[in-house]
Amino acid sequence: MRKILSYLLLGALLVVGLVGCGQQTAAGGGDVKLTLVAYSTPKEAYDEIIPAFQKTEAGKGVTFSTSYGASGAQSRAVASGLQADVVAFSLAPDIDRLVKAGIVSQDWHKDQYKGMVTDSVVVLAVRPGNPKHIKGWDDLIKPGIEVVTPNPFTSGGARWNIMAAYGSQIKAGKSEQEAEQYLKQLFDHVQVQDNSGRESLQTFLNGKDDVAITYENEAINAKQKGEKLDYVVPDQTILIENPVAVTKTTKHPDKAKAFVDFLRSEEAQKIFGQKGYRPVVKSVLSQFDYPTPSGLFTIDDLGGWDTVTQKFFDPEKGVVAEIEKAKGVSVESK
Structure with missing residues (x-):
């Protein structure tokens, strides 16, 4: 009961935050208002995509409210009552939570894109010129190297980061036990765990530590803004797949679906591509020069998200939960 009440409180607080600082409304008094609840990193892309949608026939008269934050926290807030017409999260389990809550349809991923709207890969952000000579995952556990990555119990990006690190060891021929031991060594070098991927990269940009494990799109976005960093795409890294879904609770299912359909249009996918995301529409992806790591793998190669x-x-007995507890880090979802 205490946990349920905390979730309800979180939802209420996020609603207040949505009204106070996370709101984006189009000019003009449209009859339809959609609420997009999303994870933090694609904000800049949606800031351009939403006005583009509003210029289409399907988007005429549609206004938007937007809320951005750590993927897991956003998902839990919607499950606890935060209104959403469209949800766009960092990873599939955050959508699946809403399926279990009866808010998103079970067949949300039954389309040609498997429910995804963008892809990315996990990269290693470094200081300009790469003074620590970071080339891959093994360099992160060398003496003196300090690493930034978000808290995996609030951030979807953190879970991608951890599975990229773990999977890199499996790809290199290590056993599962050796890969788990690598994670323990890696977390000995992690000094800061922020709530979201965006906050984590900002901590790095503020001068903290030597390496930030992050999304490729986040590194590209930072460089586009003139931030001083470089990044390394490891030979072994994971394909990040970002989902989107219409909620069953929306009062405007046709318009919400039209918006999600627009997100897969050439126009919107180009905007995503320009912001550092890898388009899921292959004809648009081919217009960009994103590198293909030689050891690229997917979450399915590691057993899938359920496994x-x-x-x-698992906060009680999960491998990462045990590592965090040993470090004195809370594994309570926030």
Whole structure:
């Protein structure tokens, strides 16, 4: 009961935050208002995509409210009552939570894109010129190297980061036990765990530590803004797949679906591509020069999210939960 009340409080606080600072409304008094609840990193892309949609026939008269934050926290807030017409999160389990809550349809991923709207890969952000000579994952556990990555119990990006690190060891021929031991060594070098991927990268940009494990799109976005950093795409890294879905609770299902359909249009996918995301529409992806790491793998190669979540992120007995507890880090979802 205490946990349920805390979730309800979180939802209420996020609603207040939505009204106070996370709101984006189009000019003009449209009859339809959609609320997009999303994870933090694609804000700049949606800031351009929403006005583009409003210029289409389907988007005429549609206004938007937007809320951005750590993926897991956003998902839990919607599950606890935060209104949403469209949800766009960092990873599939945050959508699946809403399926279990009866807010998103079970068949949300039954389309040609498997429910995804963008892709990315996990990269290693470094200081300009790469003074620590970071080339891959093994360099992160060398003496003196300090690493930034978000808290995996609030951030979807953190879970991608951890599975990229773990999977890199499997790809290199290590056993599961050796890969788990690598995670323990890696977390000995992690000094700061922020709530979201965006906050984590900002901590790095503020001068903290030597390396930030982050999304490729976040590194590209930072460089586009003139921030001083470089990044390394490891040979072994994971394909990040970002989902989107219309909620069953929306009062405007046709318009919400039209918006999600627009997100897969060439126009919107180009905007995503320009912001550092890898388009899921292959004809648009081919227009960009994103590198293909030689050892690229997917979450399915590691057993899929159901298996991974139970093995690594179960707060009672998960591999990562045990590592965090040993470090004195809370594994309570926020």
